[in-house]
Amino acid sequence: MSKLENVPFDELEVGRKETYQKTVSEEDIVLFARVSGDVNPVHLDAEFAKTTMFGERIAHGMFTAGLISAALAMKMPGPGSIYLGQTLKFRAPVKIGDTLTVHIECTGKRDEKAIATFSTTVKNQDDKVVVTGEATALVPRDKVIVDAAPMPDIRIV
């Protein structure tokens, strides 16, 4: 079982960076439609999507935001942190097969409350920025190491 390890508040330096990568599959879009309830055909219907300005199916914007949240929860500040806020600007569409890299960087710390801010930028395989924003989190002062839960196995029927 793999371990998830946090960056405790005192070890978190402004300028520290982490990345998190995922290639977008058709399954991801289908699962996000199911979990959010957003069944707009631009996400799910290839024929319809051809008629739109995008020319093909696009991922839900908030799917990409989910990758930012995963980067924060798994990499930095990691387990035990409390997600307080996030701003998001959706800058370019994300398509099936795109490889997205979430770049997070610690941009500030408020010592008295153990709150940190992070710039959050997601780029695709062409280095095009698809989402930008800023995250705020409450960061444990102690070391936290937990067992990652097994990745759920899903079948689309």
Place this chain on the structure above:
Amino acid sequence: MSKLENVPFDELEVGRKETYQKTVSEEDIVLFARVSGDVNPVHLDAEFAKTTMFGERIAHGMFTAGLISAALAMKMPGPGSIYLGQTLKFRAPVKIGDTLTVHIECTGKRDEKAIATFSTTVKNQDDKVVVTGEATALVPRDKVIVDAAPMPDIRIV
């Protein structure tokens, strides 16, 4: 097949409100873990979650944000709109069985660019606010009516 119908920019009045409701299932949390990759045990491991400040498994914050995006995409401004941005403050945990209601209200319009802003507030069944924020979207000037795609059927194996 059900239809999704937009609110064209000229029909969108500041103060107009819509809601979108969903009861959070264990399946939702599992699917969100899968699609985001965030397998922190506070979301997936009931025994571990008992040891945390939450006392039980909690939904990923960005799952709730996904419901906001669904409300915007399906209800107001609806299909054809382009999601430009979202701010989010995560104010209280969301647990399995909670019934969440997304409240969206048009708060401003910029005529020259057909951009509208919306307050976005999510409350649980006890009327407790769990997420607040503001959305920005580009709104079609024309009427858009599309066929909703069928809700995908998923099995967790």
